[in-house]
Amino acid sequence: MRKPRWPRPRGLRARLLAAFVLVTVLGAAASAWASANAASAALVSSHQQRITDTVAAQVEAAAPHLTYPPDQEALDRLDQAVGGEALVTFGDLASAGAFDTGLVTGEIREAVRHGDEVVAQRITRDDRSWLLVGTPVVTTALDGTRSPSGIEVYALRDLADVEREVDGLTLAAFTTATAALPLSALLALLAARGVLRPVRDLRDTAGRLASGDLDARSEPQGADELAELTVAVNEMAASLQDSMAMKERMRADARRFVADVSHELRTPLSTLAAVVEVLESSTEGVHGDARESAQMAISETHRLIRLVEDLMEVSRFDAGTARLHVEEVDVADTVRACLRLRGWADRVELEAPERVVLRLDRRRLDLIVANLVGNALRHGAPPVRVSVHPLPGGVRVTVTDAGPGLGEEVLPHVFDRFYKADRSRTRTPGSGLGLGLARENARLHGGDVTAADTGSGARFDLVLPEQEEER
Amino acid sequence: MRRVWAAVPVLVLAMGCGSPASEVVEGGPAPTGVAPGVTLYFLDDQGDLRPQLRDTGRLGTIPEAMSLLLAGPGGSDLRTGIESNGPQRMTVTVREDVIELMAPLSADEVSPAGIDQIVCTALAAHVQSGGSPDTGVRVGLTLPTPESDGIRTCPVEH
Numbered sequence: 362m363r364k365p366r367w368p369r370p371r372g373l374r375a376r377l378l379a380a381f382v383l384v385t386v387l388g389a390a391a392s393a394w395a396s397a398n399a400a401s402a403a404l405v406s407s408h409q410q411r412i413t414d415t416v417a418a419q420v421e422a423a424a425p426h427l428t429y430p431p432d433q434e435a436l437d438r439l440d441q442a443v444g445g446e447a448l449v450t451f452g453d454l455a456s457a458g459a460f461d462t463g464l465v466t467g468e469i470r471e472a473v474r475h476g477d478e479v480v481a482q483r484i485t486r487d488d489r490s491w492l493l494v495g496t497p498v499v500t501t502a503l504d505g506t507r508s509p510s511g512i513e514v515y516a517l518r519d520l521a522d523v524e525r526e527v528d529g530l531t532l533a534a535f536t537t538a539t540a541a542l543p544l545s546a547l548l549a550l551l552a553a554r555g556v557l558r559p560v561r562d563l564r565d566t567a568g569r570l571a572s573g574d575l576d577a578r579s580e581p582q583g584a585d586e587l588a589e590l591t592v593a594v595n596e597m598a599a600s601l602q603d604s605m606a607m608k609e610r611m612r613a614d615a616r617r618f619v620a621d622v623s624h625e626l627r628t629p630l631s632t633l634a635a636v637v638e639v640l641e642s643s644t645e646g647v648h649g650d651a652r653e654s655a656q657m658a659i660s661e662t663h664r665l666i667r668l669v670e671d672l673m674e675v676s677r678f679d680a681g682t683a684r685l686h687v688e689e690v691d692v693a694d695t696v697r698a699c700l701r702l703r704g705w706a707d708r709v710e711l712e713a714p715e716r717v718v719l720r721l722d723r724r725r726l727d728l729i730v731a732n733l734v735g736n737a738l739r740h741g742a743p744p745v746r747v748s749v750h751p752l753p754g755g756v757r758v759t760v761t762d763a764g765p766g767l768g769e770e771v772l773p774h775v776f777d778r779f780y781k782a783d784r785s786r787t788r789t790p791g792s793g794l795g796l797g798l799a800r801e802n803a804r805l806h807g808g809d810v811t812a813a814d815t816g817s818g819a820r821f822d823l824v825l826p827e828q829e830e831e832r
Numbered sequence: 833m834r835r836v837w838a839a840v841p842v843l844v845l846a847m848g849c850g851s852p853a854s855e856v857v858e859g860g861p862a863p864t865g866v867a868p869g870v871t872l873y874f875l876d877d878q879g880d881l882r883p884q885l886r887d888t889g890r891l892g893t894i895p896e897a898m899s900l901l902l903a904g905p906g907g908s909d910l911r912t913g914i915e916s917n918g919p920q921r922m923t924v925t926v927r928e929d930v931i932e933l934m935a936p937l938s939a940d941e942v943s944p945a946g947i948d949q950i951v952c953t954a955l956a957a958h959v960q961s962g963g964s965p966d967t968g969v970r971v972g973l974t975l976p977t978p979e980s981d982g983i984r985t986c987p988v989e990h
Contacts, residue, residue, distance in 0.1 A: 413859035424865025425891040425961045431866070468856050478858040484855075499864045503871060503883065503956050505965045510866045 373560070374553045381549030382542060388808065389541035393534035398566045401527040407490055408523040409481055416494045416516045417479045419443050424498055431512060433457070439514065446517040465515050469495045483520065490520040557633050559587040563594055575602040601714045621675035625668045630666050637662045669792040675778070678801045685805060687828045692717040692726065692751050692756050699730045700747070709734060713749035717756055725802040729810070730758060732795040733821045737762040741819055755826040763818040775812045776800045800822070839974060865961040867891040872901050873952040873988070874910035875945055881952055881988045882910055894931065897957040898922040901949060913946025924954070930968045930983055938975045947971055952986035 388669040423442035427435045433456075436449045440456035443449070448465065449456040464486065472480040472495065479496040498512040562579040569577035578598060637659045644655045677683045693713035700706045730747070737745045741762025750757045767775060774780045779793035800810045808825040869887045876882045886900055899921060904912050914937065923934035931954050935942070942950075953967040959965050968983035 409857070410859055417860060417863045420864055421863035421962050424863060425867075425893055425957075428864050428889040429866045429868045429891075472856050472858075476858075477862050479860050479862055480856050480858050482856045483854045494859075496862045498866050499862050500866055501864045501960050501962065503959065505959055507862075507864060512866060514863075 373557055374550075377556070378546060378549040381552065382545045385541050385545030385548075386528050386538055390534075390538035393537045396535035397530045400530050403524055404530070405520075405523055408520070409483075412492055412518045413481050416443060416518075417496060417513070420496060420498060420514050423814055427512075429500075429510065436512075439512070443514060443516050448515040450515075451511050452514045456724065459731055464517065465493065465495065469493055469515075470513075471561075473497050473508075473515075479506060486517075490524050492518045492520050494518065496696040501781050507604040549732045556587070559591060563587075563591060565610050566594060566598070570598055570601070575605060616676055616679045622647060623676065626669050627673070630662070630669055633662055634666055668794070671798060675794055675800055675801075678805075680800075683801075683805055685828065686724065687720050687722055690719055690721045690723045690726060692719060692721070692758070694751040695723055695726050695746060696730050696749060696758065699727045700734065703731060703735070705734060705738065708738060708743065708745065710744055710746045712746065712747075714751065717749055717751045719756055719825070721806065721825060722802075725805065726825070729799045729823055730760075732799040733758075733760040733810070733823065737764070737819070737821070740764060752824070755824060758825075759820060760823075761815060761818055765818075766814045766816070767812060767819045768814075772812060772814065776810070796821075816820075863962060865891055867960050870897045870900060871953070871960070872897065872905075872954045873949045873956070874905045874908070874912050875949070876910060879945055880984075881945070881948055883952075883956070883988075884908065884910060890893055891957065891960055893961075894924045894926070894954050894957045895922060897953050898924065898933070898935075898950070901953045913943035913949055915941040925961075926958070929964070929966070930970055931955070932970050932972065934972045935974075937973055939973050940975075942973070947984070948987055951984045955986045 408512045419442055420439065423439050427439060429435075431439070431454070433454060436451060436454055436456040437458075438651050439449045440447045440458065440825050446455070446460045448460055448462060450462075455462070464484065466482060466484065469480055469482045472478070474497070476497065477499060479494065481492055484491050484493050496514050498510050498514060499507040500510045501507050559579075559582060566577045566579040575598065578595050579591050581588040581595070640655055643683045644652050647655065674683075693716060696713060697706075697711060700709050700711060734745065734747060737760050741764030743763065745760070745762045748759045750759070776796050776799075778797050796810070798814075803810045803823055804823060806825045806828065808823065811822045811824075813820045813822070867890070869885050869889065870888050870892050871883050873881050874884055884905065888896075888900075901912075902914060902922070904914075922936065925932040925934075933950060933954060935950065950971055954969050955965070957965065958967055968985055970981070970983050972981070
């Protein structure tokens with residue numbers, strides 16, 4: 362794009378102002394110029410006519426007293442009668458004290474020699490404007506016929522006075538045009554305010570809508586295009602609000618459905634779990650396929666119970682009803698207990714200082730660590746390492762494994778619900794909610810869980826800040 | 833849009849350049865009044881008016897022409913209808929469309945043809961010095977008669 366040569370006004374106000382002022386000043390200047398021009402022309406023309414008439418009258422008054430054909434003395438007398446700078450010629454004779462004949466232009470000489478009129482022409486001498494008047498002196502016969510006498514009279518008259526008057530008129534015109542400037546600027550500002558206020562209101566409304574205040578509306582004023590735009594924006598906001606409300610309602614319905622379903626499933630599952638335990642203790646004497654089926658039923662039931670429990674936890678987070686139960690917790694001890702209780706103590710290398718005591722929710726810390734380690738054991742490969750690092754005002758727990766790691770396309774979705782890195786491996790012991798729940802729990806503490814690929818496996822970092830006193 | 837803005841300075845320039853025209857303008861008829869002499873009217877043998885160019889070298893004024901007329905035809909073979917031994921000056925007032933002559937003559941001293949001489953000579957001088965040919969002449973005599981006081985014109989057709 363070509364760069365503009367000078368900075369163009371950007372704002373509506375500046376553009377309106379510039380256009381208004383330009384148009385007004387141009388209009389004022391044009392009209393002032395035209396009237397000044399007309400007045401000047403009239404002034405100059407009447408002044409010229411007066412000069413011409415005066416010269417003609419002077420010649421006519423002196424003519425009857427001139428000897429004809431005139432001698433040098435007669436020419437000088439006529440020259441004096443005309444006065445000022447004058448030139449009288451008759452054939453080769455010219456009056457004494459005449460101005461330079463070179464000033465008489467060929468045009469006017471031609472007009473005088475072959476015409477029967479007083480003629481005038483404006484000329485410039487010494488950078489000043491002069492009127493050159495020329496006339497033949499004619500003889501009139503008794504019957505009134507006029508014929509040239511051969512005497513020519515030229516007179517130079519200064520036009521400085523009239524030029525000064527014309528200059529005055531031009532100055533007045535210029536002043537008028539300039540006087541229109543502040544007035545037009547004022548009008549432009551008023552007009553701009555009328556246009557800009559609704560525009561600014563609309564901008565504010567749009568800003569509030571964008572920042573989530575769907576109740577924002579602007580009051581349409583008047584019945585112009587801006588008012589129509591305001592009405593249209595209001596309608597848009599209303600329909601947006603409706604669709605947002607509907608979507609919100611549908612999402613709430615879906616969440617409540619999940620919560621209800623998992624709650625309803627829990628009671629029969631508890632019964633089923635009890636039954637399965639009885640079944641488990643009675644498989645001692647059974648052999649073959651029956652025993653295998655029984656074992657499968659037991660493990661699937663446990664998995665179902667864990668899934669339902671995770672779902673309930675998820676719906677608590679979604680409903681915003683999850684609460685922290687903060688207490689003094691030794692993080693190292695909690696992690697150690699977590700591994701021991703789940704029977705992972707001999708499959709996981711733990712690296713932890715003796716005591717790291719913080720105010721945290723013990724149950725949720727246990728859940729996070731269990732999810733991270735369980736995930737590493739299921740999807741990664743040994744050695745799985747857990748390390749606990751005290752931080753100023755918090756703790757970091759890192760879980761690493763030596764498995765296939767996390768690919769580019771997996772990394773962003775690791776914490777998504779029911780996300781499977783390997784689509785073909787649809788049946789895994791996990792619920793598909795574990796990592797997501799771990800992150801939700803960490804965030805409930807004000808901390809976070811992040812995933813990274815170490816190049817030789819996956820690494821999950823849990824960072825938890827210490828909690829304030831119980832509120 | 834850019835083209836519209838570019839037109840603005842052109843417009844301004846075009847407006848600013850109102851240079852005054854310096855062509856030759858005409859301003860009425862040329863002055864007249866030069867002549868090699870003055871024309872006086874006398875009478876021939878038949879009593880008709882005859883113009884006589886008196887070679888004075890210049891046209892002169894109506895009073896001068898009147899003085900020459902009153903002085904008589906001189907050595908020529910023309911006659912005059914005015915008593916030549918009377919006073920030789922006349923008061924002349926030129927108005928808009930009439931020339932008023934106050935002749936120091938009584939009706940006895942000037943014949944009707946002599947009044948025509950005065951009228952024609954005054955009109956000739958008036959026309960030659962740029963006056964209108966339609967101007968009338970009123971000749972005032974010292975003892976006015978009703979018929980002598982009207983506005984007259986020269987009976988000679990040129």
